[in-house]
Amino acid sequence: MKHHSHRLLRVLTLFVGLWLPAFGTSAELGFNPLNAEHISGDTLELVLETPALSPGEAVDLWVALFYNGEFLFASGSPAKPVFGTGKQPLVKGITPTDAGITLKIATDDLEAGDYAFYALYVNSLHGLTGDYPPEKLLEHARSELAKGQTTLKKLTPPPLTKSEFDRGQQIYFERCAGCHGVLRKGATGKAITPDITLKLDLEYLRWIIANGTSAGMQNFDGDLTAEEIDLIARYIQHEPPMPPEYSMEDMKATWKVFVPPEQRPTKKMNNYNIDNIFSVTLRDAAQVALIDGDTKEIINIIDSGYAVHISRMSASGRYVYVIGRDAKLNLIDLWMEKPDNVAEIKVGIEARSVETSKYPGWEDKYAIVGDYWPPQYVIMKGDTLEPLMIVSTRGVTVDTQEYHPEPRVATIVASHQRPEFIINVKETGKIQLVNYEDLTNLKVTTIATARFLHDGGWDSTRRYFLTAANNVNKIVVIDAKEGKLKKIIEVGTRPHPGRGANFTHPTYGPVWLTSHLGDATISLIGTDPQNRPENAWKVVETLEGKASGSLFIKTHPKSTNLYVDTPLNPDIEERQTVAVFDINNLGKGYEVLPIAEWAGLTEGPQRVVHPEFNKDGDEVWFSVWNAKDQISAIVVVDDKTRTLKQVIKDPRLITPTGKFNVYNTTHDIY
Incomplete structure (x- = not known):
């Protein structure tokens, strides 16, 4: 002593x-x-x-x-x-x-x-x-x-060999860091630093990891072995390692242009209806599948970063930008005879978001990626991914005014009102409006909102950006035309809208919706301050869904249906089905669609995730997500009849999760 x-x-x-x-x-x-x-x-x-x-x-x-x-x-x-x-x-x-x-x-x-x-x-x-x-x-x-x-x-962590620690670090990155943070300080998920986890019994930690919680944490017993669950339980009782920074020099060392712009087609060289192509995340395979939405055939399987989080489309609809959780960005050209990668770059250690410039006159000029680690965003040339600028997001929180070392970049959207990117900085609770007209004299408007900003999307006019501050149960509304905070709205427990959903309510007019991780409710927020000021920026109605654990909610301008998934609910039946509401008769309640049963799979957790409409709005696609060594599927539902239309199965469809229709994603239709 x-x-x-x-x-x-x-x-x-x-x-x-x-x-x-x-x-x-x-x-x-x-x-x-x-x-x-x-x-x-x-x-x-x-x-x-x-x-x-x-x-x-x-x-x-x-x-x-x-x-x-x-x-x-x-x-x-x-x-x-x-x-x-x-x-x-x-x-x-x-x-x-x-x-x-x-x-x-x-x-x-x-x-x-x-x-x-x-x-x-x-x-x-x-x-x-x-x-x-x-x-x-x-x-x-x-x-x-x-x-x-x-x-x-003093509590001491359980023993880990170096190889066990390294393996635990990899599992944590793949499965846990998105919700709990690189430094484990929490955001969507709770903080799990050693001062907390060392006080918990190892058996309890194993049980939580295996079975999940009703608050929205998924069960991992279908994705991890018992040995891996034990390993990660012990790993989170140790101090988290500090990951390295990632510089411009590091990025340029990874930057590759496979097909220079001058060697690319000057017109579409294939017969695909590219507006109806789906870019499908194959999470654990580090790939995306391009699927023809008309024929349901796979066009190409393309190598990408690990666990692709989202695909985003250029304003022209020609390019697909695919960001992996390992911060590897791929650029896919849909005009090629067989669409494929034309450039790639790694811009950090971990990332979730990518977007492209969409303001008239700036279409396809820039791309931007927001990193989880290091906490920064990177602006690149849109056609080559050449890195141009790195901007750190480290700073002071909006509430306690304390410096935060890990303010991760969550959702980024391209403004339709100004030549700006709108950037959610998760831990500080600040939204940055980054004007890309002059990168040398960069103008950034910082709006103080609420902490733990996550995902979000546009209202139907694409003027107002609505985004979840999910750990404080709020929806933040930004007026992109005025460049100001409009409102912060209290909703249910841990909102997770994806990009949300828009439709015209028979009573309240235009509304935007979010579902929730932490409860079964669905919040409807009025979005028409011009014609319905009495309903604008407030929860006008709350629907009772079938379960907690929702990640995505979706409708389409040509549909009268509203789909809500619940893939993170620990109950098997809840995570294998979806709820669908009639938007013209919400009081009728929801119908349950047995998506996993329709897929006809015989094993695995079969999580049903991410409804995505085709271009015409008459089909909605669902992923039936299994472990990487099990068969998965995509189920296509006839939107009008709510019945099974087709099941897409292929050995190459390994762990399908997010699906992004080119036309709907390009035009922010949801």
Whole structure:
């Protein structure tokens, strides 16, 4: 044990409702009983019972701890005292009238061991001079003394070999980092840093990882082996490794142009109806499948980054931009005889979002990727992916005004109102409007909103951007034309709209909708301030869906149906089915479609995820997502009849998740 003579003990808060003892009365100063053991790193709460003084009497309050043969005395103000070797009272000349002092002491920097805490009332008229107490403080007979004892215990993580740690790090990146963060500080998911996880039993951690929660965490028993679940449970009890930065030099070392722009076709060289092509994420295969929406045939399987999060289309509809969770971006040219990669680049360690410039006159000129790590966004040439500029998003949070080291970039959308990208910065709660007219003199408008911004999309006019701050249960509305915050709206538990859904409600007019991870509700928000100001930017109706754990909600201008998935619900039946509402008769409730059953698969978790319409709005496609060593499928539903139309099965369709129709994605139709 190291000697603790110069270490400071921080006291986070001292709530003073002081009622001090009258000397010579029967009342005594004393601590409420302490637990025999406390975990080092936890806040240690000491409650001091303080009987009242005689009228008019004032005393000094001394507070000290004793460790390893030495006293450390509290100083400073009651709100923020600290412990050190200086000898002084915590509070001087007090005549309290109320009972109780609660000391909340941070123990992060304390060594494990036995500690004694003392509180002492000293009347300077009883033989003390100035601020200096007697050397033998505890022998001062004419003072009231309180004493409490406890043992601080350090928790140690379970053993991991280097190979186990490296494997755990990879699994965490693939399965956990998106919700819990690279540094595990939480966002959509809870914080799972070692100060939290070490207090939880390993068996409990294994159970949660295997079975999920009703709050929206999926079960992983169908995706990970029992050995992998045990490994990740132990891994998250260790300190997270700090990943490296990623520079312009790093990016340029990965940048490849397979087909230069001057060698590409000058017109479409195939017979595909490219407006109705679907770019389908093959999550665990690190690929995307281009599927002909007319024939349901696979056009090409294209290598990409790992676990592609989204595909986005250029304003012209010619190019597909595919971003992997490993921050690898691929550019696919749909005009080629066989559409394929024409360029790629890796712009970080982890990423989720990509978008392209869409404002008239700037179509296809720029692409942008938002990184989870490092926390930054990267602007590139739209036709080659040449990196042009890196902008860090590290900064101060909107609520506590504290510096945050990991403000990840979530959704990015291209404004239709201005030559701007609209960027969600998750942890700080700030939305940045980045004007791309002049990259040398970059103009960025920063809007303070709500923390833990995630996904979102446009209203039907494409003027207002609605986005979820899901860990605080809010929807933020940005007026892209004015470049200002319009409203922050309270919704259900952990909204996760994807891009949301738009339709005209028979009573409330135009509405935008979100479903939720944490409950079964669906929130309808009015979006027409011109003609329906009484309904604008408020929840006008709340639907009761079939279950929590929803990721996506979808309709189409030519459809009267609203589809809601629930792939992250821990119940098998709930995650294998979807709810569908009639938007003209919402009061009728929902019908359940047995999508996984229609797929005809015989094994696996069969999570049904991500409804996506075809261009004409008469079909809706669902992924039936299984593990990478199991058969998956895509189920095509006839929107008018809500019946099975076709099942797409192919050994190459490994872990299909998101599907992005070229026309609908290009024109922000949802």
